[in-house]
Amino acid sequence: FSMKRVFSGIQPSGEIHIGNYLGAIRNWIKLGEKLGRDAIFCIVDYHAITVPYDPEALAKRTFEAALVNIAAGLDPEKVTLFVQSHVPEHTELAWVFTTQTPVGDLTRMTQYKDKAARQVSVGAGLLMYPVLQAADILIYKADTVPVGEDQLQHIELTREIARRFNGRFKEIFPEPQAFVDPNAPRIPGIDGKAKMSKSVGNTIGLLEDPKQIWEKIRTIPDDPARIRLSDPGEPERSTVFTFLKYVAPPGMVQALAEEYRQAGVGTLVIKRILFQEIMKILEPIQARAAELRRDPDYVWDVLMEGAKRVRPIAQATMEEVRQAIGL
Numbered sequence: 001f002s003m004k005r006v007f008s009g010i011q012p013s014g015e016i017h018i019g020n021y022l023g024a025i026r027n028w029i030k031l032g033e034k035l036g037r038d039a040i041f042c043i044v045d046y047h048a049i050t051v052p053y054d055p056e057a058l059a060k061r062t063f064e065a066a067l068v069n070i071a072a073g074l075d076p077e078k079v080t081l082f083v084q085s086h087v088p089e090h091t092e093l094a095w096v097f098t099t100q101t102p103v104g105d106l107t108r109m110t111q112y113k114d115k116a117a118r119q120v121s122v123g124a125g126l127l128m129y130p131v132l133q134a135a136d137i138l139i140y141k142a143d144t145v146p147v148g149e150d151q152l153q154h155i156e157l158t159r160e161i162a163r164r165f166n167g168r169f170k171e172i173f174p175e176p177q178a179f180v181d182p183n184a185p186r187i188p189g190i191d192g193k194a195k196m197s198k199s200v201g202n203t204i205g206l207l208e209d210p211k212q213i214w215e216k217i218r219t220i221p222d223d224p225a226r227i228r229l230s231d232p233g234e235p236e237r238s239t240v241f242t243f244l245k246y247v248a249p250p251g252m253v254q255a256l257a258e259e260y261r262q263a264g265v266g267t268l269v270i271k272r273i274l275f276q277e278i279m280k281i282l283e284p285i286q287a288r289a290a291e292l293r294r295d296p297d298y299v300w301d302v303l304m305e306g307a308k309r310v311r312p313i314a315q316a317t318m319e320e321v322r323q324a325i326g327l
């Protein structure tokens with residue numbers, strides 16, 4: 001299918017890690033090169049307040065999310081980058097969708113069940129989360145939503161909400177497609193778990209201090225069968241190699257794997273190489289982040305500009321919606 005307009009939500013979290021970068025942000029940058037302003041990236045602060053949070057920390061996290069994504073290469077002069085709450089039509093459309101969505105469709109959402117299980121008192125906003133997400137996407141009539149596997153259920157619900165609205169009132173919304181990039185790597189955790197994730201705490205942050213990154217890399221599990229340097233190792237069993245595969249040139253990984261199999265290279269040496277290769281990626285990002293941090297007004301300005309530019313699209317959709325539903 002053809003991508004004309006892509007929408008992607010960014011959680012306001014300062015703790016963006018190399019899994020997010022290699023698995024998502026890098027792909028967003030590519031989409032931005034293809035689609036320009038029609039690559040829409042939205043920092044979803046209204047979503048962030050559906051769970052307990054600290055107001056002061058949220059403003060900082062919104063800023064950090066913008067900063068780290070811009071530093072990583074998401075160019076706000078080329079794509080569209082803005083903050084959800086700066087475009088109030090998102091919540092307006094979400095309310096309209098709320099009235100048309102069966103509660104049962106929402107209580108069966110896996111993410112809702114997971115998050116609700118962790119709260120003492122479950123806010124209604126947590127239940128409505130996927131309705132707001134549907135509004136985020138549909139208000140721009142986006143045709144494509146790049147997501148991880150865990151979001152497929154929500155995008156299916158978005159399609160259902162669009163279908164239901166179109167059938168009941170007027171054909172206004174396209175049914176957007178989820179796009180799970182088959183080539184996106186899945187970065188393991190530094191603990192050897194299959195996925196690096198901030199909720200597990202097994203991450204390497206994009207903006208982390210190099211010394212701390214090195215300390216973390218030292219702990220990445222190697223082939224457990226390899227005890228002494230003189231033991232041959234099996235790269236397939238080593239998380240160090242899994243990492244290396246995603247950050248180092250293939251020729252280099254192959255040569256190291258050969259040596260490793262023949263007990264010709266120590267784990268610490270490979271970890272040093274891994275550290276160097278990771279820092280080659282992170283150094284320019286960290287330098288750019290430091291620059292942006294010296295000029296926070298620039299970051300807020302581009303976010304405001306982004307909102308100003310997309311708001312007319314959102315307003316036009318709401319105009320159509322109001323007419324269709326009799327408001």
Ligand code: ADP
Pocket residue numbers: 011019020021022023024146147148149185186187188195196197198199
């Ligand atoms: P986390 O799991 O750390 O909370 P998110 O769920 O916020 O990360 O994911 C944001 C984006 O980054 C999604 O597109 C997701 O698919 C991608 N992503 C998250 N973790 C990884 C990973 N370990 N490897 C590759 N991509 C990832």
Ligand code: NA
Pocket residue numbers: 150197
């Ligand atoms: Na996640």
